[in-house]
Amino acid sequence: MIDLSKEDIARFISTEKTGLIYFYTPICGTCQMASKMLEVVAQLTPTIKIGKADLNYMPELAKQFEVISVPCLLIIKDGVIVEKVFAFHSVLFLQDKVNQHLL
Template sequence: MNEWTNSDWKEATEHEELVAFYLYTPLCGTCAVASKILNVVTELKPSLSIGKANLNYVEELATEYQIESVPCLLIKRKGEQAEKVYAFQSVQNILQKLS
């Protein structure tokens, strides 16, 4: 999972059918758990386009997508926003949302 900028996210949504963008903050304990879940997901689905960003550096996304808290996983299908995930729960849960 690579660090993305806002422009990386926008470019990926224009060229990929399914894209996910993981937003976190470094001092968030729940974000650390969510990061581990997403690391497993990226190992299981290496072809899936998933980026991540510290929300402190992409603040415009917080406003644009009305991010309520972190961790947050933005999922877009065919350029259209499909879902904002705040409760990661498990690897299986995230895999289901990304299938």
């Protein structure tokens, strides 16, 4: 996963158009577990772009994307957010979401 700035996120959505953006906060224990799950998903699907952003530095993006809690995963296809995932149940659950929307 690559770290994204606000500008990177805008560019990611407009140019990459398809991929995952993961919002987290560093002190969130659930976010730390979710990060590990996403690392596995990244290894299983190396063709899918995955970026991450610390919402502590981007509160306006939380409002813009209606992120109500962290962790939050935006699944983006063709420049459109097709799903927001707030509950990261398991690696298999996340992989199924990726397969459902992006593969």
